Amino acid sequence: MSVFMDLNLSFTADKKLLQSVVETAAHLGFSTVAINYVFEPTAKKKQDIPSPTPINELIDQLPVVQGRSRPIRVLNRLTIVMSDSSHFRPNAAEYRCFDLLAVQPTTDKLFHAACMTYDVDIICISVTEKLPFFFKRAPVNGAVDRGVVFEVSYSAAIRDSTMRRYTIANAVSLMDTCKGKNVILSSAAEKPLELRGPYDITNLGLLFGLSDGDAKEAVSSTCRSVVLHAETRRTASGIISTMRSCSESSCQQEAPPAAADSEAPAAKRAKHQLPDD
């Protein structure tokens, strides 16, 4: 298991509210969170992709994670709600400002494309309406093989009982198809009281049809794979990234650290395990 993460805290312009959400997440034991900017293009007029506010402008002092002595890590994430294939522009420069990239396809065709070809980290499952399409095994398995994960968020289920039905129904139908692989559970919280602790979410995962182990991975290890997937995606698109490695060269192991960081990205190594089991 790795540290607990909540990769979806809704961005709001209210700085104080956002700070208190991040503080609550740290207090509940999350070590990494992502602030999510939602971009929903419409057919009528052209809109600009939002650009993320730097974390240090949003939060002056990062809160300490509960029971630990380190501060919380905050990432930026962009979610594109797609109703047309033109809404996702591969290699758009604006996307690179974000640590994580997610899409929420609203049609069968777009879902298939997102699973099979889009260079994204997360595919969001709608929890506020009845799914407009069925999950088919081929695209879902394709996404699992590519290391793309599916996200179910739970805060809508807390807000409203109709949404709760959609959340559970859509989550269960996803789990039936993907068998609990490559699923993350996140909050999409707008307020501190919409957040729940990592163990609560693990238990909630059982309602969505996940097993004990899968549910816990959905807030820890699988999220870690997402973050690593994002790192490799960002560096693979033509930008060379260099990382500091230790000077002492006495490592005789099969995976020397310097090589591990640049040639075989950590995410790839982590993901190799996924399909075999």
Place this chain on the structure above:
Amino acid sequence: MSVDLDQTPRSLLVCDRSSFLNEKNRISSQVEQLHFNYKVSLLLPECSSAPSHLDAVFNSFNSFYLIRNMPIYELLDKHFLKTAVYQGSVYGVSYRTRIDEDNCVALMPNGHLSLSLDKDSFELLGVEGKPSRFNHRTTCRYVVCVDLTDSSMAPGGRGYQRLLTGLRSRLQLKTDFLLSHHPGGGASLQDLLSRYDWSEHRPDVSSHTLTDLSCPALQSCDLQSCDPHSLLEWIGAVDAHISCENSSSSFLSSLVCPEPKTTVSRALSVSVCGLLLPQDVHRLIQQIRYYLEQPRLESWVSLTVHGFVDSPVSWRGNEHGVLRGGENFYSLLIFHDQTYQLHLATGAHDTCPP
């Protein structure tokens, strides 16, 4: 739905009944093998203040030391090995780290160093280890265990050098660390302490008196007298100050004291918190036996010892983990005729206690 909502994760409870006079009793090894104890609590029925010899034990629990942000390679320091590890027993466990999330470290009294590491750290360290029992789909946690008293781990040896370079220049693992030493105490650790930000802590003793407590009528060795779960529930209720005065029809709670029951007019509950040594627990048990030799109104005493939730090891150095809760504790019920009942409990995936 594919998952049964009625299921709960595994839990284990081992019930031992024997006598201190029986040669086959393993009580001392069972006490010794749980290395990292967080809390000891004692319940003395029909007693309003602890007799001086028990009090003396509570107040003489070994001090322990907190070192902030200590690099783990310091545990391989030549001088530290010579003055602390080879002489007596060191008890060390990382503090403010969580076993299901972070890298955790434990130094056991037998000189074994156990590191529970996530995949990235394990690969950086480059020392042989094995996958953790707690992995699910992917292997993302590994356990590295080395014997610091082994000849290959002697300073200068190959294994020693490899681990030292790994911890010093590749992994650079740092954590807050709790340390205690038997029998040397702080003196044996002074050299290490002096190099870092450290503080000494006395175990925290608290006690309070309970009056008119209904308690199960415990008969010494009658094996079927009381169901172990309801007995433990009752001890837990007393410890948490939960009232058992309910009827089965009450709205709020139907928790009742197990039958057959009696009422004791007063009882004393004492608890000690900190990093507590098994040797001190053992001393306490000896004093309780001595206490029970004198004629009393109630002829039993209950002692509960909780292990650290986030320790990488539980009994016998076996791997320990947390799924939802990392309970590893034992509860000992001692009777005046030297018989005892011992309950050892662990959660989720831990191996069976000894």
Place this chain on the structure above:
Amino acid sequence: MSPADKKDKPADYQRVVLKNASPYHYMKVCLVLEDESTRLSAVDLKQFIISGLKSLYGEVGAALTFDLLKYDEDTLTAFLRVNSRGLVKLWSSLTLLGSYQNQACAFRVLQVSPFLLALTGNSRELQLD
């Protein structure tokens, strides 16, 4: 209840291993309310939890028995006991409870264990600074 391993030594050594036999699970929970001055009695709290069970699991869920073992009105912290078979249901309904009398609220589940004793000996609560 399955005694998995039973050894009878002459006269006085007995060892029994009970696996998954705990009849109850225990929870330590704390209610956080938007308006911190709101007062709740123990009966109110229990009614509120039952309403949560009912909204998620219907009448059958509302019939799930659980005990409010202890409640501190000042900190809104409670100890609950529930049949092991009902744990997932009780826990999930606490998780999904989002409002109390039209104000936002959240249950913080502090600890869950099959042993009540474990709730008083949690080393994660050790504060040394």
